Amino acid sequence: MKILVVGLNYSPELTGIGKYTGEMTEWFATQGHEVRVVTAPPYYPQWVVQKPYKSYVYKMELINGVVVYRCPIFVPKNITTLTRLIHLISFALSSFPLLLRQLFWRPDIVINPVPSLFSSPMCALVSRLCGAKSILHIQDYEIDAMFGLGMANEGFVGKFARVFERLVLRSFDRVSTISRSMMNKARQKSVDEDKLIFFPNWSDTSFFKGAVCSEELRNSLAVPAGNKMILYSGNVGDKQGLEQVVDAAEYFKDKPYYFVIVGDGSGKEKLKSLVLERGLQNISFSPLLALEQLPTLLASADCHLVIQKKGVADAVLPSKLTNIMAVGGNSVITAEADTELGLLCKNYAGIAELVEPEDVAALVLGIEKALNLSSPNDIASAYALEHIDKDKVLRSFEATLEGLTSSVDVV
Incomplete structure (x- = not known):
């Protein structure tokens, strides 16, 4: 198959959507598929374009068998609703010429991971012009996340955003997403059942197999000898609400508990x-x-924090959790009971400690409970092997794509 992927984030970004998109395309290349990617230069989670990409406007490169086209993008220093919108629109505009060039290549499949929805109408258009099947892969419901974080309201702009989202969802042949609750949300947004694909985020479980604690690494992170290491690793942004981690650290300041925040944002x-x-x-x-170093880092922590604000957990499934489970880590997850994460903790008792978001007292209690669990967490590692193993997930998705390209839609 010829597979074209159009998305804002891509390898060598180490976290979030870019990580998964990079791993997916490179896996497809190893299976003998022709893969091209239209993306921006790496900037996340630092929100700064990384060297050596600062010196380029447009750039083509070959990365592990994947042809990657980079296009210029506005990356704001001060992230507000307005600058975030300009950021997303800049990618949609600069990527359009590269998308049009792919008409001559004639891909069989066009995959558009979102965010950003602003590039989606053009992806749908190009796929129709060249006769390709189109898949909108939802890693994050952008509109819902904006409302959840207070970046938009239900006024005129909010209503326009909802209508735009609905039109985009209808313009693709299929809509895939990463969790069961996000599939339910797609149904609520009027996506037909026969258009939905379950495509969860994964973990390369073989990469984490045999990972053990490293005192040398703990020392390099300033963890005092004999202290419990409580780790947050990932994006340090607004939707996480990491101020409560500082509150918890203050509560435990007289105990042998040491908090480490690894990441940028x-x-x-x-x-x-x-x-x-x-x-x-x-x-x-x-x-x-x-x-x-990631397997050793995760194996060296006594407790992992998966922190989010209220109203965010159901819209975004945190990617960091898959790797924590693969290494058998004990986690404290902040999420409401009726979200995907809440149901995961309910259906697999012992997989993690679930606490109410933005409740420091609950977080403190959850940390205490997690530190008393046996390690490694066999329930978490067994779940990772069975449900989110990288090779299993991608082989299933590959079979779905092959079935899609060989089928003829009946109008």
């Missing part, structure tokens, strides 16, 4: 200032580590 400096203001000595920050 728009909220990192604010958190650092908060820690400095409170004079806390039991919390430190680190940039993202190299990918090959």
Whole structure:
């Protein structure tokens, strides 16, 4: 198959959507498929275009068998609703010429991971012009996330956004998404049942097999000897609400518990200032580590934090959790009971500790409980092997694509 992927984020970004899109395309290339990607230069989660991409406008490169086209994008220093919109629109506009060039290549499948929905109408158009099947892959319900974070309201702009989203959903041949609750949300948005594809995020479980705690790594992260290491690793942004991690660290300041925040993002400096203001000595920050260090990092933590604000958990399934489960880590998850994460904890008792979002007292209690669980967490690692193993997930999706390209839709 000829597969064209059009998305805002891509490898070498180490977290979030870019990580999964990169792994997916490279896996398809190893299976003998021709794969092309139209994307932006890597900028996430630092929100700064990474070297050496700063010196290019448009760029084509070959990465592990995948032809990658990079297009220019506006990356705001100060992230507001307006600058975020300009950021998304800039990708839609700059990627359009590259999309038109792919008409001559004539892909069989066009996959559009979102965000950003602003590029989706053009993806749907190009797929129709070249006779390809189109898939909108929803990693994040952008509109719902905007409402959940208070970036939009139900006024004229909000209504326009809802209508735009509905039109985009209807313009693709299929709609895939990463969780059962997100599939239910697609149904609520009037997506037909026969158009839905379940395509969960995965973990390369073989990559994490045999990972063990490293005292050397813990020392490099400033964890005092004999302390319990409580880890948050991932994007340090607004939707996580990581101020409550600082609150928890303050509560435990007289106990041998040490908090480590590994990652980058728009909220990192604010958190650092908060820690400095409170004079806390039991919390430190680190940039993202190299990918090959990730298994050891996760295996070295006594407790993992999967933190989100209220109203966000059902719209976004955190990618960091898949790797935590693969390594058999004990997690504290902040999510409402009726969300995907809440149902996961209910259906697989012992897989993690579920606590109410934005409730510091509940978070503190959850950390205490997680630290008392046996390690490694066999329930979590067994779930990862059975349900989110990378090879299993991608082989299933590949079979779906092959069935889609060989079928003829009846009008």
